[in-house]
Amino acid sequence: MTTSEKLSPELFRVIDANLNRLKEGIRVVEDIMRYRDNNKDFSTKLKELRHKSRIDEIDKLLTYRDSINDVLRPTIKSELNRTDIKSIIIANFKRAQESSRVLEELFKLQDATYSENFKYIRYELYNLEKEIVLQEHS
Numbered sequence: 001m002t003t004s005e006k007l008s009p010e011l012f013r014v015i016d017a018n019l020n021r022l023k024e025g026i027r028v029v030e031d032i033m034r035y036r037d038n039n040k041d042f043s044t045k046l047k048e049l050r051h052k053s054r055i056d057e058i059d060k061l062l063t064y065r066d067s068i069n070d071v072l073r074p075t076i077k078s079e080l081n082r083t084d085i086k087s088i089i090i091a092n093f094k095r096a097q098e099s100s101r102v103l104e105e106l107f108k109l110q111d112a113t114y115s116e117n118f119k120y121i122r123y124e125l126y127n128l129e130k131e132i133v134l135q136e137h138s
Contacts, residue, residue, distance in 0.1 A: 006109075007057075007060070007110060009064040011106060012060050012063070012064040013064050013065065014102065014106065015055070015061065015106060016061040016062075017067075018099040018100075018102045018103050019053060019054070019061070019099070021096070021098075022053045022095075022096050022100050022103065022118075022121070023053050025092040025093065025094075025095035025099065026046050026049055026050040026053065026092075026096050026125075027046075027050060028088065028089075028092040029046055029089055029092050029093060029128075029132065030042075030043050030046035030047055030050065032085065032088070032089060033046060033132065042128065042131070042132060045124070045128060046128065049121050049125065049128075052117060052121055053118075053121060085136070086133065089129075089133060090129070090133060093125060093128070093129040093132075096121075096125050097122055097125050097126065097129070100118045100119075100122040100125065101118075101122055103115075103118040104118040104119045104122060
């Protein structure tokens with residue numbers, strides 16, 4: 001049985017939202033490293049992780065997407081609080097790490113290969129966060 005046969009529409013919504021969050025969080029940091037810092041090493045590593053952040057069942061994700069009716073769609077006040085570029089970097093690393101954890105956990109039920117992929121991404125993000133944030137202090 002394939003993954004798409006086992007997952008409910010509600011779980012595809014969870015997966016879709018978290019894949020989007022994961023890629024978006026990585027992309028924000030990637031673009032800062034690429035365009036602000038001209039850091040080819042960090043931006044390349046982030047780009048590679050972003051490209052690993054995928055599953056094959058894209059049609060199912062799009063079929064069950066319902067972003068218009070998302071109950072937490074409106075922005076909350078804490079999401080507007082960024083004091084500097086470092087706070088943006090940290091917030092987006094946390095967003096990506098949390099999303100990769102959700103994906104890792106859900107796929108433990110259905111597809112161990114996907115689960116291991118998202119676990120790998122999460123740990124790589126932890127390492128990159130440490131390197132990049134500590135570099136911001138320098």
